[in-house]
Amino acid sequence: MAAKLRVGIVGAGMAGLTVAKSLAKVADVTIFEKSKGVGGRMATRRIGDVAFDHGAQYFTVRDEEFGNLVNEACSIGLVKPWMGDVVSLAEGNPVRRVFPSSTRYVAVPSMTALPKWISAGLDIRLGLRVDEIIGEPARWHIRAGDVLEGPFDWIIVTAPAAQTAALLPSMFAHHQIINNVRMHACFTLMITRDANTIVPFSGAHVSDPIIGWIAFNQTKPGRTGPASVVVNANSAWADSNIDLPVDIVHAEMMIGLQRFMRIELAEAKTTVLHKWRYADVETPAREPFLWDKQTQLAACGDWCIAGRVEAAYMSGLSLAKALKGVSAVGN
Numbered sequence: 295m296a297a298k299l300r301v302g303i304v305g306a307g308m309a310g311l312t313v314a315k316s317l318a319k320v321a322d323v324t325i326f327e328k329s330k331g332v333g334g335r336m337a338t339r340r341i342g343d344v345a346f347d348h349g350a351q352y353f354t355v356r357d358e359e360f361g362n363l364v365n366e367a368c369s370i371g372l373v374k375p376w377m378g379d380v381v382s383l384a385e386g387n388p389v390r391r392v393f394p395s396s397t398r399y400v401a402v403p404s405m406t407a408l409p410k411w412i413s414a415g416l417d418i419r420l421g422l423r424v425d426e427i428i429g430e431p432a433r434w435h436i437r438a439g440d441v442l443e444g445p446f447d448w449i450i451v452t453a454p455a456a457q458t459a460a461l462l463p464s465m466f467a468h469h470q471i472i473n474n475v476r477m478h479a480c481f482t483l484m485i486t487r488d489a490n491t492i493v494p495f496s497g498a499h500v501s502d503p504i505i506g507w508i509a510f511n512q513t514k515p516g517r518t519g520p521a522s523v524v525v526n527a528n529s530a531w532a533d534s535n536i537d538l539p540v541d542i543v544h545a546e547m548m549i550g551l552q553r554f555m556r557i558e559l560a561e562a563k564t565t566v567l568h569k570w571r572y573a574d575v576e577t578p579a580r581e582p583f584l585w586d587k588q589t590q591l592a593a594c595g596d597w598c599i600a601g602r603v604e605a606a607y608m609s610g611l612s613l614a615k616a617l618k619g620v621s622a623v624g625n
């Protein structure tokens with residue numbers, strides 16, 4: 295019997311977990327994740343009594359295969375439709391309701407619940423930031439500080455594009471494609487308020503030089519605790535200001551927010567700012583995944599297709615299918 299393919303994966307976001315889960319029966323898979331938990335940009339931040347979704351706000355379904363996953367998660371109550379009013383806001387213009395072309399879903403009780411569920415049973419080394427991939431095809435090693443892990447037949451990197459390019463050895467055939475990918479930054483402001491705050495809408499796409507999105511986190515199913523607001527910066531503004539000191543960004547966003555909601559700093563019980571250097575995808579790779587059979591290195595992630603949870607899932611799934619073909623012929 296041919297030995298199982300040994301696969302090392304960098305990143306436990308939606309793409310990395312999907313490829314790992316899909317390969318688990320046919321390969322020995324190890325995931326390395328620099329954070330303390332799984333989920334990547336499907337992120338939850340607990341502040342006091344509130345679990346904020348400070349990364350992905352919701353997801354939609356276009357592809358049948360992602361739909362199957364979402365249906366299964368819905369059947370056990372792990373994912374639910376978010377039926378709240380989502381509106382469009384621009385200063386001085388009337389508020390318009392935005393009707394989605396497909397249902398908006400969220401994981402329950404917070405966004406990380408979905409990646410946590412997918413991660414069950416997988417071999418994941420948390421808190422290990424991969425610094426380097428060294429070795430040669432079929433004998434790759436991962437170095438994370440003083441830790442050396444391997445050998446692996448294949449290594450898959452699922453970090454945002456620029457970080458993936460920095461990790462993959464120069465012999466990887468598709469560096470040029472990754473270098474053409476462009477991602478937007480984002481700042482996310484998380485605010486808790488009194489429980490009796492009036493909620494004018496559930497979510498709002500905002501047309502403004504500084505603010506891009508506002509959501510009342512507690513309007514999503516299964517969320518508890520006091521009123522909580524998530525505010526995302528306008529992408530272009532975040533790109534231009536990504537290296538500004540956090541307190542200046544925080545102040546600018548609070549001023550910008552006043553154009554759409556009256557939240558005095560004194561009225562907000564807590565405000566916390568999170569900086570995403572890579573959040574959304576501006577120019578994708580336009581390939582579902584990248585792999586190089588000569589070097590046995592591969593990459594996947596939302597940036598291959600689009601800045602959406604579903605795209606990360608589909609990228610991981612497509613790469614796993616391709617690698618199953620390799621493992622079926624015994625490499």
Ligand SMILES: Cc1cc2nc3c(=O)[nH]c(=O)nc-3n(C[C@H](O)[C@H](O)[C@H](O)COP(=O)(O)OP(=O)(O)OC[C@H]3O[C@@H](n4cnc5c(N)ncnc54)[C@H](O)[C@@H]3O)c2cc1C
Nearest residue numbers: 305307308309328334335350351424453595596602603606
């Ligand atoms: C503010 C914000 C709002 C969003 N809103 C939406 C939305 O409403 N709807 C939607 O569909 N999508 C949304 N998205 C996008 C969505 O979150 C992403 O498309 C998706 O989660 C990307 O998954 P991924 O696995 O490709 O990448 P990631 O989730 O980024 O996973 C990559 C993982 O690699 C890890 N990693 C990186 N470098 C290393 C290293 N050297 N060593 C070890 N680990 C490493 C990271 O810690 C991370 O866990 C939003 C994103 C953000 C940031």
